[in-house]
Amino acid sequence: MNLRRSRWIHYFRLLYHATIYEFHKRTIFRMGFFIREILQGITRPMMMIFVYGSICQQQPGQKIHGYDFPELVRYLILAALLQKLVFGNRGLDLATQIFDGYITKYFIMPLPYSLLAIARFLQFILVQIVVVLLIYGVGLFWIPEWWPTPNSWQAGIQAMSLVFIGSYCFFLMYFIINIFAFWLELVWTLLVGAWFISGFISGVLIPVSLMPASVQKIFYWTFPYWTISAPVEIFIGKRHDFLEGVLILSGTLIFLELLRQFCWTRGVRKYTGVGM
Numbered sequence: 509m510n511l512r513r514s515r516w517i518h519y520f521r522l523l524y525h526a527t528i529y530e531f532h533k534r535t536i537f538r539m540g541f542f543i544r545e546i547l548q549g550i551t552r553p554m555m556m557i558f559v560y561g562s563i564c565q566q567q568p569g570q571k572i573h574g575y576d577f578p579e580l581v582r583y584l585i586l587a588a589l590l591q592k593l594v595f596g597n598r599g600l601d602l603a604t605q606i607f608d609g610y611i612t613k614y615f616i617m618p619l620p621y622s623l624l625a626i627a628r629f630l631q632f633i634l635v636q637i638v639v640v641l642l643i644y645g646v647g648l649f650w651i652p653e654w655w656p657t658p659n660s661w662q663a664g665i666q667a668m669s670l671v672f673i674g675s676y677c678f679f680l681m682y683f684i685i686n687i688f689a690f691w692l693e694l695v696w697t698l699l700v701g702a703w704f705i706s707g708f709i710s711g712v713l714i715p716v717s718l719m720p721a722s723v724q725k726i727f728y729w730t731f732p733y734w735t736i737s738a739p740v741e742i743f744i745g746k747r748h749d750f751l752e753g754v755l756i757l758s759g760t761l762i763f764l765e766l767l768r769q770f771c772w773t774r775g776v777r778k779y780t781g782v783g784m
Contacts, residue, residue, distance in 0.1 A: 522619050526627030531635065554584075575715065579744070582656035586740045587712050589644060590671050593636050594710075594735055595629055595679040597703040602686035603695040606779070615776070622683075622772070629679045633672070659745025666750040667739035673757040674735025678706070680764035687768070690775030711737030717746075731760040 575583065602625070605611040614621040648655045658664035685702060689695045709716075710732035716724055717737075727733040734753040741747045 523627050526624050527630045530628045530631035581654050586656040589640050590736050591712050592640050593671050594675045597682050597699040600686050603689035606689040658743050667743035670739040670753050677731040677760050684768050687771045687775050706732040
């Protein structure tokens with residue numbers, strides 16, 4: 509029992525140091541950090557605001573599936589901010605290490621490779637929380653009449669909880685796709701494809717509630733939908749099915765984690781990279 513406890517303590521210490529290391533590595537190039545973390549993901553939602561604005565000008569006073577123009581603006585702003593908390597398809601370099609043979613150095617380390625990857629996820633979340641809070645505070649001070657505010661403090665907590673669980677699901681999905689490098693050479697194509705499809709399902713640019721009912725029913729059972737679109741609507745008070753989202757995301761997380769472990773074990777067994 510004591511041996512198992514000391515092992516977990518050792519892993520948590522390693523995770524802490526790995527997270528600090530990833531944070532320093534991420535922020536060393538300050539101008540690139542500013543452009544990547546502050547401006548990334550902002551331009552497309554801003555363009556969609558002009559698109560929706562032109563539509564609403566042609567039909568003044570009309571609502572689009574229950575959304576008026578100010579509500580659409582708040583949706584797009586909040587969706588852009590929440591997307592910053594979602595782990596990206598370029599967040600891991602596992603596929604590159606597999607192709608180059610560098611992954612073999614981790615096989616002799618006294619910690620699993622997944623621990624280093626989780627440290628990168630934690631570093632990402634910690635940095636993005638600061639970035640999102642900074643942008644949110646500036647926007648709330650600058651244009652409070654257009655800025656999204658939570659319907660209640662419970663709605664805010666529920667929405668953010670879904671985003672964090674969903675972000676970890678994205679992390680696992682991209683981890684699994686990177687593992688495919690043990691067998692495939694088209695990993696980057698798969699990563700871009702997964703990013704594009706999941707971005708559409710998550711409703712970053714178009715609220716899912718504006719889509720046909722048949723599409724909404726399909727997206728309802730997917731984790732990208734419960735990572736951005738549903739949390740946004742919970743945040744602003746348009747829906748109240750938080751528990752359903754938790755169940756769907758939790759089930760997805762467990763499935764993806766089991767699949768990750770299976771793919772990693774099978775991939776390492778057949779790996780023939782020469783290493784460093």
